[in-house]
Amino acid sequence: MRPARALIDLQALRDNYRFARKLAGSRALAVIKADAYGHGAVRCAQALHAEADGFAVACIEEALELRAAGVQAPVLLLEGFFEATELALIAEHRLWCVVHSLWQLQAIEQASLSQPIQVWLKLDTGMHRVGLQPGDYAAAYRRLQASGKVSKVVMMSHFARADELGSPASNDQTAVFRAATQGLGAETSLRNSPALLGWPQLPSDWVRPGIMLYGASPFEEAQANASRLKPVMTLESKVIGVQQLGPGEPVGYGAQFVTDKPMRVGVVAMGYADGYPRHAPTGTPVWVAGQRSRLLGRVSMDMLSIDLTEVPAATVGSPVELWGRNVLANDVASAAGTIAYQLFCNVRRVPLVYQG
Ligand SMILES: *Cc1c(COP(=O)(O)O)cnc(C)c1O
Numbered sequence: 001m002r003p004a005r006a007l008i009d010l011q012a013l014r015d016n017y018r019f020a021r022k023l024a025g026s027r028a029l030a031v032i033k034a035d036a037y038g039h040g041a042v043r044c045a046q047a048l049h050a051e052a053d054g055f056a057v058a059c060i061e062e063a064l065e066l067r068a069a070g071v072q073a074p075v076l077l078l079e080g081f082f083e084a085t086e087l088a089l090i091a092e093h094r095l096w097c098v099v100h101s102l103w104q105l106q107a108i109e110q111a112s113l114s115q116p117i118q119v120w121l122k123l124d125t126g127m128h129r130v131g132l133q134p135g136d137y138a139a140a141y142r143r144l145q146a147s148g149k150v151s152k153v154v155m156m157s158h159f160a161r162a163d164e165l166g167s168p169a170s171n172d173q174t175a176v177f178r179a180a181t182q183g184l185g186a187e188t189s190l191r192n193s194p195a196l197l198g199w200p201q202l203p204s205d206w207v208r209p210g211i212m213l214y215g216a217s218p219f220e221e222a223q224a225n226a227s228r229l230k231p232v233m234t235l236e237s238k239v240i241g242v243q244q245l246g247p248g249e250p251v252g253y254g255a256q257f258v259t260d261k262p263m264r265v266g267v268v269a270m271g272y273a274d275g276y277p278r279h280a281p282t283g284t285p286v287w288v289a290g291q292r293s294r295l296l297g298r299v300s301m302d303m304l305s306i307d308l309t310e311v312p313a314a315t316v317g318s319p320v321e322l323w324g325r326n327v328l329a330n331d332v333a334s335a336a337g338t339i340a341y342q343l344f345c346n347v348r349r350v351p352l353v354y355q356g
Helices: 010-024 033-037 041-048 060-068 084-092 102-110 134-146 169-181 193-198 329-335 340-346
Strands: 005-009 027-031 054-057 075-077 096-099 117-122 150-156 233-245 263-268 285-288 291-296 304-307 319-323 352-355
Touching (some): 010 193, 033 340, 041 054, 084 117, 134 150, 134 169, 263 285, 263 319, 319 329, 329 340
Antiparallel strands (some): 233 319, 285 319
16 A cells, blocks of 8 residues: 555644634634645544634535534634525525625625524725725624624634734734724634734634644744644655665656765655645755655655665655654745645645544
């Protein structure tokens, strides 16, 4: 059997969730969109079900997968509905629903629903992706309250630059939020992982941690709270071949790496078809036989090469960690010019093996 797999440590997931809620001092929706950032949404929801205040997903397809698996907790649709026809299912399955546009507000007013729904009314405070404009917000809030279709409204927004610890943008966005929601008196939700870890003073009755649940940092630089997160995913495989090469020998497609001395090169059963980034360059850290080493040459679809010259104990069958506790996904991501979010979401083909 091919040795490539992703171990998922559900106890670390629970620990990270508890840490998020402790930091926030408020209720926390565990963000498990995109199949829990590649970790498996149903299993992650089940692992958190005894303690999570609720879950957040991107769309109704993801929410119905959770309901079909027996997840009864609140589930928020972060983009609301894409078509008004979804509203019947939203009411039937008691899903919470973001409203980010006036057309959605109108659709709710015109819908006939089996029961009132809970709405999270989104304000665009400066990210300029989705959300009502500040000048429209209070009126939209009052229309929802008057519609007879809504059981409760939570006021939400989203930060564009909370991962930049020196940026004034999050405080500016919060000021816009305060001004636009003044006097409305509903519960609020602003903070995502970087805002939760790095911006303790910002308000949020409900926080929405995503990446931090999976134990990766949203920051590029070291950050005290982020350093306490526990990696949940270990992407691992094994050495399946060893090459003893002289100087001047190319390795892999395109001869992107050429040895400059005698080298031992290990071949690992892991490639870009498994989600390992093809753009990771020579030098990207890997962990092999209990030691840190580096990627060599181009990543292939099913295999990649690593440096065993300084790892004499490594041989065919030696374990390799591509990311996990010893090599942080953040370190691989920064070497490959991407973020841990994308590495996790891209994991495929390898079996997810649950522990804890
Ligand atoms: C994805 C998402 C989150 C979670 O973001 P992280 O940076 O992973 O914590 C929170 N809120 C909204 C609206 C999102 O789309």
